[in-house]
Amino acid sequence: xxxxxxxxxxxxxxxxxxxxxxxxxxxxxxxxxxxxxxxxxxxxxxxxxxxxxxxxxxxxxxxxxxxxxxxxxxxxxxxxxxxxxxxxxxxxxxxxxxxxxxxxxxxxxxxxxxxxxxxxxxxxxxxxxxxxxxxxxxxxxxxxxxxxxxxxxxxxxxxxxxxxxxxxxxxxxxxxxxxxxxxxxxxxxxxxxxxxxxxxxxxx
Amino acid sequence: xxxxxxxxxxxxxxxxxxxxxxxxxxxxxxxxxxxxxxxxxxxxxxxxxxxxxxxxxxxxxxxxxxxxxxxxxxxxxxxxxxxxxxxxxxxxxxxxxxxxxxxxxxxxxxxxxxxxxxxxxxxxxxxxxxxxxxxxxxxxxxxxxxxxxxxxxxxxxxxxxxxxxxxxxxxxxxxxxxxxxxxxxxxxxxxxxxxxxxxxxxxxxxxxxxxxxxxxxxxxxxx
Numbered sequence: 354x355x356x357x358x359x360x361x362x363x364x365x366x367x368x369x370x371x372x373x374x375x376x377x378x379x380x381x382x383x384x385x386x387x388x389x390x391x392x393x394x395x396x397x398x399x400x401x402x403x404x405x406x407x408x409x410x411x412x413x414x415x416x417x418x419x420x421x422x423x424x425x426x427x428x429x430x431x432x433x434x435x436x437x438x439x440x441x442x443x444x445x446x447x448x449x450x451x452x453x454x455x456x457x458x459x460x461x462x463x464x465x466x467x468x469x470x471x472x473x474x475x476x477x478x479x480x481x482x483x484x485x486x487x488x489x490x491x492x493x494x495x496x497x498x499x500x501x502x503x504x505x506x507x508x509x510x511x512x513x514x515x516x517x518x519x520x521x522x523x524x525x526x527x528x529x530x531x532x533x534x535x536x537x538x539x540x541x542x543x544x545x546x547x548x549x550x551x552x553x554x555x556x557x
Numbered sequence: 558x559x560x561x562x563x564x565x566x567x568x569x570x571x572x573x574x575x576x577x578x579x580x581x582x583x584x585x586x587x588x589x590x591x592x593x594x595x596x597x598x599x600x601x602x603x604x605x606x607x608x609x610x611x612x613x614x615x616x617x618x619x620x621x622x623x624x625x626x627x628x629x630x631x632x633x634x635x636x637x638x639x640x641x642x643x644x645x646x647x648x649x650x651x652x653x654x655x656x657x658x659x660x661x662x663x664x665x666x667x668x669x670x671x672x673x674x675x676x677x678x679x680x681x682x683x684x685x686x687x688x689x690x691x692x693x694x695x696x697x698x699x700x701x702x703x704x705x706x707x708x709x710x711x712x713x714x715x716x717x718x719x720x721x722x723x724x725x726x727x728x729x730x731x732x733x734x735x736x737x738x739x740x741x742x743x744x745x746x747x748x749x750x751x752x753x754x755x756x757x758x759x760x761x762x763x764x765x766x767x768x769x770x771x772x773x774x775x776x777x778x779x780x
Protein backbone atom coordinates (compact mmCIF):
# COMPACT_ATOMS: atom_id res chain seq x y z
CA UNK A 354 0.00 0.00 0.00
CA UNK A 355 1.36 3.33 -1.02
CA UNK A 356 1.95 5.94 1.64
CA UNK A 357 0.56 9.40 1.05
CA UNK A 358 3.51 11.59 -0.03
CA UNK A 359 2.46 14.62 2.01
CA UNK A 360 1.88 12.58 5.14
CA UNK A 361 5.25 10.96 4.67
CA UNK A 362 7.02 14.32 4.51
CA UNK A 363 5.08 15.60 7.50
CA UNK A 364 6.01 12.52 9.52
CA UNK A 365 9.61 12.87 8.37
CA UNK A 366 9.70 16.35 9.88
CA UNK A 367 8.69 14.81 13.19
CA UNK A 368 11.47 12.23 12.97
CA UNK A 369 9.27 9.32 11.92
CA UNK A 370 10.18 7.36 8.86
CA UNK A 371 7.39 5.64 7.02
CA UNK A 372 8.08 3.36 4.11
CA UNK A 373 6.97 0.17 2.46
CA UNK A 374 8.86 -3.07 2.16
CA UNK A 375 8.77 -2.63 -1.61
CA UNK A 376 10.37 0.78 -1.46
CA UNK A 377 13.03 -0.38 0.95
CA UNK A 378 13.71 -3.47 -1.09
CA UNK A 379 14.00 -1.53 -4.35
CA UNK A 380 16.13 1.13 -2.69
CA UNK A 381 18.52 -1.57 -1.55
CA UNK A 382 18.58 -3.19 -4.98
CA UNK A 383 19.21 -0.04 -6.94
CA UNK A 384 21.71 1.65 -4.65
CA UNK A 385 24.49 -0.89 -4.86
CA UNK A 386 24.51 -2.41 -8.29
CA UNK A 387 27.85 -4.13 -8.58
CA UNK A 388 28.93 -4.49 -12.18
CA UNK A 389 30.96 -7.39 -13.45
CA UNK A 390 34.51 -6.51 -14.30
CA UNK A 391 34.97 -7.37 -17.92
CA UNK A 392 35.30 -5.47 -21.14
CA UNK A 393 34.83 -6.65 -24.68
CA UNK A 394 36.17 -3.86 -26.87
CA UNK A 395 36.80 -0.12 -27.06
CA UNK A 396 33.60 0.71 -25.14
CA UNK A 397 35.33 -0.82 -22.12
CA UNK A 398 37.74 2.13 -22.13
CA UNK A 399 34.81 4.51 -21.71
CA UNK A 400 33.42 2.23 -19.01
CA UNK A 401 36.75 2.44 -17.18
CA UNK A 402 36.73 6.22 -17.57
CA UNK A 403 33.26 6.27 -16.03
CA UNK A 404 34.55 4.57 -12.91
CA UNK A 405 37.48 6.95 -12.45
CA UNK A 406 37.59 10.20 -10.52
CA UNK A 407 36.34 12.52 -13.26
CA UNK A 408 32.97 10.80 -13.74
CA UNK A 409 32.97 8.87 -10.47
CA UNK A 410 30.50 6.03 -10.75
CA UNK A 411 30.77 5.67 -6.95
CA UNK A 412 28.12 8.38 -6.69
CA UNK A 413 25.64 5.74 -7.84
CA UNK A 414 26.92 3.00 -5.58
CA UNK A 415 28.29 1.07 -8.53
CA UNK A 416 32.02 1.48 -8.17
CA UNK A 417 32.59 -2.05 -6.94
CA UNK A 418 33.50 -3.98 -10.06
CA UNK A 419 33.61 -7.69 -9.24
CA UNK A 420 35.80 -10.04 -11.21
CA UNK A 421 33.45 -12.96 -10.53
CA UNK A 422 29.96 -13.39 -11.98
CA UNK A 423 28.84 -14.89 -8.67
CA UNK A 424 29.29 -11.57 -6.89
CA UNK A 425 28.05 -9.26 -9.62
CA UNK A 426 24.58 -7.84 -10.23
CA UNK A 427 25.12 -6.09 -13.52
CA UNK A 428 26.67 -7.14 -16.77
CA UNK A 429 27.82 -4.26 -18.94
CA UNK A 430 28.24 -5.59 -22.47
CA UNK A 431 30.91 -3.05 -23.31
CA UNK A 432 31.74 -3.59 -26.94
CA UNK A 433 31.57 -5.89 -29.92
CA UNK A 434 30.38 -9.41 -29.20
CA UNK A 435 32.00 -11.69 -31.74
CA UNK A 436 30.29 -14.97 -32.49
CA UNK A 437 33.24 -16.74 -30.93
CA UNK A 438 32.76 -14.77 -27.68
CA UNK A 439 28.95 -14.99 -27.53
CA UNK A 440 28.70 -18.42 -25.80
CA UNK A 441 31.09 -17.25 -23.10
CA UNK A 442 29.07 -14.09 -22.49
CA UNK A 443 25.85 -16.10 -22.17
CA UNK A 444 27.57 -18.59 -19.88
CA UNK A 445 28.83 -15.78 -17.63
CA UNK A 446 25.34 -14.33 -17.53
CA UNK A 447 23.97 -17.72 -16.50
CA UNK A 448 26.50 -17.85 -13.67
CA UNK A 449 25.34 -14.55 -12.19
CA UNK A 450 22.96 -14.70 -9.25
CA UNK A 451 19.54 -13.03 -9.36
CA UNK A 452 18.69 -10.18 -9.29
CA UNK A 453 20.80 -9.44 -12.33
CA UNK A 454 20.71 -6.77 -14.96
CA UNK A 455 22.26 -6.16 -18.36
CA UNK A 456 23.31 -2.89 -19.99
CA UNK A 457 24.13 -3.20 -23.69
CA UNK A 458 26.67 -0.45 -24.18
CA UNK A 459 27.38 0.95 -27.62
CA UNK A 460 26.39 0.33 -31.21
CA UNK A 461 28.03 -3.12 -31.39
CA UNK A 462 26.41 -4.55 -28.30
CA UNK A 463 22.94 -3.40 -29.30
CA UNK A 464 23.03 -4.30 -33.00
CA UNK A 465 26.46 -5.30 -34.27
CA UNK A 466 27.24 -1.67 -35.09
CA UNK A 467 29.75 -1.01 -37.84
CA UNK A 468 30.46 -4.75 -38.00
CA UNK A 469 26.80 -5.68 -38.48
CA UNK A 470 27.38 -7.14 -41.94
CA UNK A 471 30.42 -9.11 -40.86
CA UNK A 472 30.43 -12.89 -40.82
CA UNK A 473 31.94 -12.96 -37.34
CA UNK A 474 29.95 -10.48 -35.27
CA UNK A 475 26.75 -11.06 -33.34
CA UNK A 476 24.00 -8.64 -34.36
CA UNK A 477 23.24 -7.55 -30.83
CA UNK A 478 23.55 -9.42 -27.54
CA UNK A 479 19.78 -9.26 -26.98
CA UNK A 480 19.55 -12.22 -29.34
CA UNK A 481 20.65 -14.42 -26.44
CA UNK A 482 20.07 -12.66 -23.11
CA UNK A 483 17.48 -10.12 -21.92
CA UNK A 484 18.83 -6.57 -21.93
CA UNK A 485 17.51 -3.94 -19.52
CA UNK A 486 19.05 -0.79 -20.97
CA UNK A 487 20.42 -0.17 -24.47
CA UNK A 488 22.69 2.82 -25.00
CA UNK A 489 23.72 3.86 -28.50
CA UNK A 490 27.01 5.53 -29.35
CA UNK A 491 30.33 4.52 -30.78
CA UNK A 492 31.48 4.53 -28.09
CA UNK A 493 28.94 6.15 -25.76
CA UNK A 494 30.34 8.96 -23.63
CA UNK A 495 30.73 8.27 -19.91
CA UNK A 496 27.73 10.54 -19.37
CA UNK A 497 25.69 8.16 -21.52
CA UNK A 498 26.74 5.20 -19.38
CA UNK A 499 25.79 7.17 -16.27
CA UNK A 500 22.46 7.86 -17.95
CA UNK A 501 22.08 4.12 -18.45
CA UNK A 502 22.74 3.53 -14.74
CA UNK A 503 20.14 6.14 -13.83
CA UNK A 504 17.65 4.59 -16.23
CA UNK A 505 18.28 1.18 -14.71
CA UNK A 506 17.86 2.58 -11.18
CA UNK A 507 14.60 4.21 -12.19
CA UNK A 508 13.44 0.95 -13.73
CA UNK A 509 14.23 -0.94 -10.52
CA UNK A 510 12.54 1.72 -8.41
CA UNK A 511 9.32 1.42 -10.37
CA UNK A 512 9.09 -2.35 -10.12
CA UNK A 513 6.37 -3.94 -8.02
CA UNK A 514 7.32 -6.97 -6.05
CA UNK A 515 4.11 -8.82 -6.82
CA UNK A 516 1.81 -9.20 -9.76
CA UNK A 517 2.51 -8.58 -13.40
CA UNK A 518 5.88 -7.10 -14.27
CA UNK A 519 7.54 -8.14 -11.02
CA UNK A 520 11.29 -8.68 -11.06
CA UNK A 521 12.35 -11.90 -12.73
CA UNK A 522 13.81 -13.41 -9.59
CA UNK A 523 10.43 -13.15 -7.87
CA UNK A 524 8.66 -14.84 -10.75
CA UNK A 525 8.83 -18.61 -10.53
CA UNK A 526 7.79 -19.00 -14.15
CA UNK A 527 10.58 -16.78 -15.49
CA UNK A 528 13.55 -18.60 -16.97
CA UNK A 529 16.62 -18.69 -14.77
CA UNK A 530 19.00 -20.02 -17.34
CA UNK A 531 19.43 -19.04 -20.96
CA UNK A 532 20.52 -21.35 -23.72
CA UNK A 533 24.21 -21.15 -24.47
CA UNK A 534 24.68 -21.22 -28.25
CA UNK A 535 26.94 -23.86 -29.71
CA UNK A 536 29.60 -23.41 -32.35
CA UNK A 537 28.09 -24.67 -35.59
CA UNK A 538 29.69 -25.42 -38.92
CA UNK A 539 28.60 -22.13 -40.49
CA UNK A 540 27.11 -20.04 -37.69
CA UNK A 541 26.16 -20.18 -34.05
CA UNK A 542 23.50 -22.74 -33.29
CA UNK A 543 20.84 -21.45 -32.66
CA UNK A 544 21.39 -17.99 -34.21
CA UNK A 545 19.14 -16.50 -31.53
CA UNK A 546 17.28 -17.71 -28.44
CA UNK A 547 13.65 -18.03 -29.54
CA UNK A 548 12.30 -17.37 -26.05
CA UNK A 549 14.40 -14.29 -25.55
CA UNK A 550 14.41 -12.58 -28.92
CA UNK A 551 11.89 -12.26 -31.69
CA UNK A 552 12.22 -10.24 -34.86
CA UNK A 553 11.09 -6.70 -34.10
CA UNK A 554 8.29 -5.35 -36.27
CA UNK A 555 9.41 -2.63 -38.66
CA UNK A 556 6.85 0.15 -39.00
CA UNK A 557 7.32 2.20 -42.14
CA UNK B 558 69.29 -2.88 -52.65
CA UNK B 559 69.27 -5.24 -55.59
CA UNK B 560 66.47 -4.94 -58.10
CA UNK B 561 63.93 -7.74 -58.38
CA UNK B 562 65.62 -9.02 -61.53
CA UNK B 563 68.95 -9.21 -59.73
CA UNK B 564 67.33 -10.98 -56.78
CA UNK B 565 65.69 -13.42 -59.20
CA UNK B 566 69.08 -14.15 -60.79
CA UNK B 567 70.67 -14.57 -57.37
CA UNK B 568 67.97 -17.00 -56.29
CA UNK B 569 68.29 -19.00 -59.48
CA UNK B 570 72.04 -19.43 -59.04
CA UNK B 571 71.76 -20.26 -55.34
CA UNK B 572 68.77 -22.59 -55.54
CA UNK B 573 69.00 -24.68 -58.68
CA UNK B 574 65.65 -25.56 -60.16
CA UNK B 575 63.76 -22.81 -58.37
CA UNK B 576 61.09 -21.39 -60.64
CA UNK B 577 61.07 -17.64 -60.06
CA UNK B 578 58.89 -15.26 -62.02
CA UNK B 579 58.84 -11.49 -61.66
CA UNK B 580 55.33 -10.10 -61.31
CA UNK B 581 55.48 -6.45 -62.26
CA UNK B 582 53.48 -3.85 -60.37
CA UNK B 583 52.37 -1.07 -62.72
CA UNK B 584 51.46 1.25 -59.84
CA UNK B 585 53.75 4.28 -59.23
CA UNK B 586 55.37 2.60 -56.22
CA UNK B 587 56.57 -0.15 -58.60
CA UNK B 588 56.82 -2.77 -55.89
CA UNK B 589 57.42 -5.74 -58.14
CA UNK B 590 57.13 -9.12 -56.54
CA UNK B 591 58.66 -12.55 -57.05
CA UNK B 592 56.49 -15.57 -57.67
CA UNK B 593 58.23 -18.61 -56.28
CA UNK B 594 57.43 -22.23 -57.02
CA UNK B 595 56.02 -23.89 -53.94
CA UNK B 596 58.45 -26.81 -54.20
CA UNK B 597 61.48 -24.64 -53.48
CA UNK B 598 59.71 -22.19 -51.18
CA UNK B 599 61.64 -23.01 -48.03
CA UNK B 600 65.02 -23.16 -49.78
CA UNK B 601 64.44 -19.79 -51.42
CA UNK B 602 63.28 -18.27 -48.13
CA UNK B 603 66.37 -19.55 -46.36
CA UNK B 604 68.54 -18.08 -49.09
CA UNK B 605 66.82 -14.68 -48.82
CA UNK B 606 67.30 -14.66 -45.08
CA UNK B 607 70.88 -15.96 -44.94
CA UNK B 608 72.35 -14.26 -48.00
CA UNK B 609 74.81 -11.64 -46.73
CA UNK B 610 73.87 -9.00 -49.22
CA UNK B 611 70.10 -9.35 -48.88
CA UNK B 612 69.87 -10.39 -45.20
CA UNK B 613 66.07 -10.25 -45.18
CA UNK B 614 65.81 -10.99 -41.48
CA UNK B 615 62.40 -9.46 -40.83
CA UNK B 616 59.05 -10.75 -42.05
CA UNK B 617 56.66 -7.85 -41.78
CA UNK B 618 53.47 -9.28 -43.17
CA UNK B 619 51.90 -12.40 -44.60
CA UNK B 620 48.58 -12.27 -46.35
CA UNK B 621 46.41 -14.37 -48.62
CA UNK B 622 44.76 -13.66 -51.95
CA UNK B 623 42.02 -15.65 -53.62
CA UNK B 624 41.79 -15.90 -57.39
CA UNK B 625 38.60 -17.46 -58.70
CA UNK B 626 38.39 -19.84 -61.65
CA UNK B 627 38.43 -17.82 -64.84
CA UNK B 628 36.35 -18.55 -67.89
CA UNK B 629 38.11 -17.41 -71.03
CA UNK B 630 36.13 -17.44 -74.27
CA UNK B 631 38.20 -18.59 -77.24
CA UNK B 632 37.48 -18.74 -80.92
CA UNK B 633 38.56 -22.03 -82.41
CA UNK B 634 38.37 -23.23 -86.01
CA UNK B 635 36.99 -26.73 -86.22
CA UNK B 636 36.45 -29.01 -89.19
CA UNK B 637 33.03 -30.48 -89.14
CA UNK B 638 31.10 -32.84 -91.35
CA UNK B 639 28.16 -31.02 -92.84
CA UNK B 640 25.56 -32.57 -95.10
CA UNK B 641 25.07 -30.46 -98.20
CA UNK B 642 23.28 -30.83 -101.46
CA UNK B 643 25.80 -30.48 -104.22
CA UNK B 644 24.45 -30.77 -107.80
CA UNK B 645 21.22 -32.29 -106.58
CA UNK B 646 23.04 -35.09 -104.64
CA UNK B 647 23.27 -35.10 -100.84
CA UNK B 648 26.84 -35.38 -99.69
CA UNK B 649 28.77 -35.04 -96.50
CA UNK B 650 31.40 -32.40 -96.83
CA UNK B 651 34.12 -31.32 -94.41
CA UNK B 652 33.81 -27.67 -93.65
CA UNK B 653 35.76 -25.22 -91.46
CA UNK B 654 33.52 -23.73 -88.81
CA UNK B 655 34.44 -21.10 -86.25
CA UNK B 656 33.31 -21.95 -82.76
CA UNK B 657 33.45 -20.13 -79.45
CA UNK B 658 34.60 -22.33 -76.66
CA UNK B 659 35.07 -21.54 -73.04
CA UNK B 660 38.36 -22.50 -71.50
CA UNK B 661 38.36 -22.62 -67.73
CA UNK B 662 41.57 -21.45 -66.18
CA UNK B 663 41.69 -22.89 -62.67
CA UNK B 664 41.88 -20.37 -59.89
CA UNK B 665 44.38 -20.52 -57.10
CA UNK B 666 45.11 -19.27 -53.64
CA UNK B 667 48.16 -17.17 -53.04
CA UNK B 668 50.25 -16.34 -49.99
CA UNK B 669 52.18 -13.06 -50.09
CA UNK B 670 55.17 -12.39 -47.83
CA UNK B 671 56.63 -8.92 -47.29
CA UNK B 672 60.26 -9.04 -46.24
CA UNK B 673 62.55 -6.36 -44.87
CA UNK B 674 66.11 -6.26 -43.63
CA UNK B 675 66.69 -4.67 -40.27
CA UNK B 676 70.43 -5.22 -40.57
CA UNK B 677 70.77 -3.63 -44.01
CA UNK B 678 67.84 -1.22 -43.61
CA UNK B 679 66.22 -2.11 -46.90
CA UNK B 680 63.02 -3.63 -48.22
CA UNK B 681 60.42 -4.63 -48.94
CA UNK B 682 61.07 -7.72 -51.01
CA UNK B 683 57.76 -9.32 -51.81
CA UNK B 684 57.52 -13.04 -52.50
CA UNK B 685 54.42 -14.98 -53.46
CA UNK B 686 53.52 -18.62 -53.63
CA UNK B 687 50.50 -20.13 -55.34
CA UNK B 688 48.54 -23.31 -54.79
CA UNK B 689 47.67 -25.58 -57.71
CA UNK B 690 43.92 -24.94 -57.35
CA UNK B 691 41.35 -23.74 -54.85
CA UNK B 692 39.75 -27.04 -53.90
CA UNK B 693 41.89 -30.07 -53.17
CA UNK B 694 45.49 -29.06 -53.82
CA UNK B 695 45.81 -26.17 -51.42
CA UNK B 696 49.12 -27.00 -49.78
CA UNK B 697 52.00 -24.56 -49.56
CA UNK B 698 55.21 -24.96 -47.60
CA UNK B 699 55.16 -23.08 -44.31
CA UNK B 700 57.84 -20.42 -43.90
CA UNK B 701 57.45 -20.39 -40.12
CA UNK B 702 60.66 -22.43 -39.67
CA UNK B 703 62.47 -19.63 -41.53
CA UNK B 704 60.73 -16.59 -40.03
CA UNK B 705 59.07 -17.36 -36.70
CA UNK B 706 56.82 -14.33 -37.10
CA UNK B 707 54.88 -16.11 -39.82
CA UNK B 708 53.27 -18.50 -37.36
CA UNK B 709 50.09 -16.62 -36.44
CA UNK B 710 49.67 -15.01 -39.84
CA UNK B 711 49.89 -18.37 -41.60
CA UNK B 712 47.31 -19.69 -39.14
CA UNK B 713 45.10 -16.76 -40.03
CA UNK B 714 45.46 -17.50 -43.75
CA UNK B 715 44.68 -21.16 -43.06
CA UNK B 716 41.60 -20.04 -41.17
CA UNK B 717 40.26 -17.43 -43.58
CA UNK B 718 41.50 -18.67 -46.97
CA UNK B 719 42.02 -22.38 -46.40
CA UNK B 720 45.64 -22.68 -47.50
CA UNK B 721 47.23 -25.64 -45.73
CA UNK B 722 50.80 -24.83 -44.72
CA UNK B 723 52.83 -28.00 -44.58
CA UNK B 724 55.55 -27.92 -41.95
CA UNK B 725 53.72 -25.42 -39.77
CA UNK B 726 54.29 -26.23 -36.08
CA UNK B 727 50.70 -25.57 -34.93
CA UNK B 728 48.23 -25.25 -37.77
CA UNK B 729 44.85 -24.56 -36.17
CA UNK B 730 42.16 -22.00 -36.78
CA UNK B 731 43.05 -18.77 -35.00
CA UNK B 732 40.05 -16.45 -35.39
CA UNK B 733 37.06 -18.66 -36.04
CA UNK B 734 36.13 -21.62 -33.87
CA UNK B 735 37.49 -25.10 -34.56
CA UNK B 736 34.09 -26.48 -35.62
CA UNK B 737 33.78 -23.83 -38.35
CA UNK B 738 33.91 -25.29 -41.86
CA UNK B 739 34.06 -22.28 -44.20
CA UNK B 740 36.82 -19.88 -45.18
CA UNK B 741 35.24 -16.43 -44.90
CA UNK B 742 37.79 -14.44 -46.91
CA UNK B 743 37.34 -16.57 -50.02
CA UNK B 744 35.48 -14.74 -52.71
CA UNK B 745 32.81 -17.40 -53.08
CA UNK B 746 32.05 -17.55 -49.35
CA UNK B 747 28.35 -17.47 -48.54
CA UNK B 748 27.53 -15.73 -45.27
CA UNK B 749 24.91 -17.15 -42.92
CA UNK B 750 21.59 -15.57 -43.78
CA UNK B 751 20.80 -13.40 -40.75
CA UNK B 752 19.21 -10.45 -42.48
CA UNK B 753 15.87 -10.87 -40.74
CA UNK B 754 15.99 -7.51 -39.00
CA UNK B 755 17.35 -4.57 -40.96
CA UNK B 756 15.72 -1.38 -39.76
CA UNK B 757 17.61 0.95 -42.10
CA UNK B 758 18.55 -1.31 -44.97
CA UNK B 759 20.12 0.22 -48.07
CA UNK B 760 22.18 -0.80 -51.10
CA UNK B 761 23.52 -4.33 -50.85
CA UNK B 762 22.04 -4.84 -47.40
CA UNK B 763 18.61 -3.89 -48.72
CA UNK B 764 19.03 -6.43 -51.52
CA UNK B 765 19.95 -9.16 -49.07
CA UNK B 766 17.16 -8.21 -46.69
CA UNK B 767 14.68 -8.42 -49.57
CA UNK B 768 16.09 -11.78 -50.62
CA UNK B 769 15.66 -12.97 -47.06
CA UNK B 770 12.04 -11.74 -46.99
CA UNK B 771 11.34 -13.56 -50.25
CA UNK B 772 12.81 -16.72 -48.74
CA UNK B 773 10.61 -16.40 -45.67
CA UNK B 774 7.57 -15.82 -47.89
CA UNK B 775 8.42 -18.97 -49.83
CA UNK B 776 8.79 -20.89 -46.61
CA UNK B 777 12.48 -21.68 -47.11
CA UNK B 778 13.70 -19.76 -44.10
CA UNK B 779 12.42 -19.12 -40.61
CA UNK B 780 11.78 -15.43 -40.08
